[in-house]
Amino acid sequence: MPLPSPYPQLLDGAAVSSTIPSSELHRVFREADEHERVSGAPVTKLHVGEPYFTPPPEVAQALAQAVTRGHTTYTEVEGLLELRERLVEKLTDENGVDTDVSRVFVTPGSCQGLAALMQAVAEPGAEILLPELHWPIHLQQALLAGLRPVFYPLGRDYRPDPESVLAAATPNTKVLLLNSPANPTGAVLDTATLRSLLDMARAQGWQIISDEAYEHFVYDGEHVSTASLERDVPVSERIVHSVYTFSKSLAMTGYRLGYLSTADERTARAVRIVQEANIIAMSTPVQYAGLEALRLGQVVRENRAMVLANRDAALPAVRDAGLLPELPAGGWYAVLDVAPTGLTAEEFAARLLESRNVAVVPGSGFALIPRLDARGRVMSAEPAPWSRHLVRIAVCVEPRVLRDGVRELLEFARECGGAA
Ligand SMILES: Cc1ncc(COP(=O)(O)O)c(C=O)c1O
Incomplete structure (x- = not known):
């Protein structure tokens, strides 16, 4: 059965730009901010690639x-x-x-x-x-x-x-x-x-x-x-x-x-x-x-050390819970596979935000396959089926935010019956 598409019928005008799917990242930013505004509760933001360290x-x-x-x-x-x-x-x-x-x-x-x-x-x-x-x-x-x-x-x-x-x-x-x-x-x-x-x-x-x-x-x-x-x-x-x-x-x-x-x-x-x-x-x-x-140059080395420390403090528990095949070798993010929870990435992200105030990005936004017409306009775009359980979290955030967010995420996954 095809996945329900969050990107239905994109062809929305003659201009190529009007047919291009909006970035899933921007959608999640807006949703997390809106949730914060409506619920009044602070959101633990694991969706943003914004570092907790600042420029010198x-x-x-x-x-x-x-x-x-x-x-x-x-x-x-x-x-x-x-x-x-x-x-x-x-x-x-x-x-x-x-x-x-x-x-x-x-x-x-x-x-x-x-x-x-x-x-x-x-x-x-x-x-x-x-x-x-x-x-x-x-x-x-x-x-x-x-x-x-x-x-x-x-x-x-x-x-x-x-x-x-x-x-x-x-x-x-x-x-x-x-x-x-x-x-x-x-x-x-x-x-x-x-x-x-x-x-x-x-x-x-x-x-x-x-x-x-x-x-x-x-x-x-x-x-x-x-x-x-x-x-x-x-x-x-x-x-x-x-x-x-x-x-x-x-x-x-x-x-x-x-x-x-x-x-x-x-x-x-x-x-x-x-x-x-x-x-x-x-x-x-x-x-x-x-x-x-x-x-x-020294600051660059310190910044790397901070993200590495975050990775090593937070991600082994996610791997041991069966949601992450291996620790990322680089970068600021980890891609989790939440298939054991039985939820799609969209469901997982929406329910985690709703019940635990933690924002993550569904992987479908990183795996869109557009179908183009002869003029290069996007007629439709569907996430690749294998991406349906993938979720991205950022590990460049404040250590406390990462620790709390990952703890909530793992508890939530266990509640769904899907984490070791
Ligand atoms: C893979 C990759 N390339 C490029 C960029 C662009 O970053 P900036 O425009 O801030 O240099 C980003 C930002 O998130 C990124 O993740």
Whole structure:
């Protein structure tokens, strides 16, 4: 029997944008806030990827100083040269990525960097390969850029097997999106997997967009930047475009500061056009805040240690209860399988919020499969059936909030007869 769809009949006008499903994350944000308002009881928020740690005070001071000193005019569309020079150093030293200021762009969050890259590489009728369990914004961005999404399967450990990625592709596939560490799964791709995906992409004539927003949050193994694996290839033949952010490593979510590095000069020219049209330039004071933030490497290490401590304090109990196959190797989230409770993810999330004031996100929003018409408009979108019991929780929240939320969640699951 098909799942009851929370996304009925999307085709709602001629514009592609009017047919794109709203992000499930945003729906849950609104629902949790509404529940809090109506019930008057505080909601334990395990649905939000908002860290409990805050940006260092030096960052705020640099921002304020930039404003008072009058650094408030437009910068170049690519971003402040001084900041891009520092980012080239960071990418070289930390990520092993060989790049140049001419290929680095400062962006309003990495979200906009991803969207800009998709617009820059999109060709009419081209397909983009996305992981079957993906950040919903990747799907929205692909559709808005005019790329047709195709999904590659993930194994039991949520890591893709290169053979299955190839099997999911078609002759129209032009772009492969990789996200390691991944949202929502926390999966981290190792060098061998990345290398075979890269070799395959090269052989097939694809480009790769590597979303490395959670680069500093790897707990088991190490972060490998996909572009570092092609540093010995001539620039004009490189295919990996990489995206990074200050939001996660330094908790600068509201500053909206990210950056990207294109594989080659041709794509850099295309991104320049996209950015001229979309942003003119990135906020200038925020770029000065970024310059200061790059000096604070120690804070990044402390932030990683805090999320790791949260993971290790809260998640073993969830695993032992049979709701989590293994601890996430990276990122800020864990994907729980609540099948033992007998509830669908939507039922689980709704009843947990109602009875225990705990908000989580149903996994269906991370596994939507849209059906498109010839013009790229979404005619319908259904969650993949295997996602019906998956639920995402955030582990970057305050330790007390995580502990209380997980305790309530496990008690609730036991009540339903579904947790060991
Ligand atoms: C996988 C992934 N990429 C990119 C982003 C974008 O972050 P920002 O735009 O704040 O840099 C997020 C935010 O949650 C994310 O989860």
